[in-house]
Amino acid sequence: MRITALAGGVGGARFLRGLRSHLDATPELADAELTVIGNTGDDLSLFGLRVCPDLDTLVYTLGGGIHEEQGWGRADESHRVQGELAAYGAVPQWFALGDLDFGTHIVRSQWLGQGLSLSEVTARLAERWGLPERRITLLPMSDSPVETHVVIEDGDAHRAVHFQEWWVRMQAKVPAQRFQAVGMDRATAAPGVLDAIRQADVVLLPPSNPVVSIGIILGVPGVRDALRGTTAPVVGVSPLIGGMPVRGHADACLAAIGVECTAAAVAGLYEDFLDGWLVSQEDAASVRLRRAQVRGRPLLMTDRAAAAEIAGAALELALELRTA
Ligand code: GDP
């Protein structure tokens, strides 16, 4: 079986780690191939290095190197390099980069500089973390740089800042007017991305941020059409529980695009291709969708076992829809 998922960072990675362990623990599913299409709209250049926060969160989580409580960055991390940069007055200082993490950004930047594509670089990073042997292929959504910028009000004027500056430095507290995916007009899907959707047996949308993670991937030319056209059932998991994001500021992102912060409204963003929608138990009664089948479950990924159970439920719904 071929399963394809679109994913942002922490929410996507925890769900997909759960999915992989659910597959591995189920004899008839253990040989399933998982292809993950990662958001690269969060990518940015810092200190001359290319940083890909969502791809790195996916690699570290699926490869066993993640800082578990934080959800991003490396376990057993130190911050000596960043301290040294601060001593030189190098900016920005608001984006935390650990020493081990720096290693990833250095080698990625070196390989990109040698002319490798982001797909090729990501495959090398994934190899080191053992993803291929766990039957996981990680693809960036695009090899062309795409950066999500946020238009905010600044006095009487508007100005755009990088998504990470809004999210990390401003904590999404400055109201966003809109998001711009800079570079998307020139972007194409990375090799394998569209085929992974078209040729999948099941497509899953983890509970990633619907605007700045999934929404950005959906903007890559061809992705949305591939989702509409695929014969595979497309099943999503709500990132909202009781109308609130579990962590992060998805509420602020939804407000910026004029969408209500409810599980039903998020499903509305996927209306043209969504076949199944897993929502939190308490939201189930309030979600009625025209096309997609709705199912209520506990959706809090409190630990790996809980994430595996949620992923199993999403897959079960997809398999039911496939045979229906
Ligand atoms: P990011 O790129 O690190 O922000 O991660 P994602 O975009 O992949 O995921 C962020 C979303 O995951 C947020 O909107 C959260 O509400 C959602 N999320 C995080 N933990 C959980 C959880 O335990 N259950 C559910 N249903 N959603 C979660």
Ligand code: CA
């Ligand atoms: Ca992200």
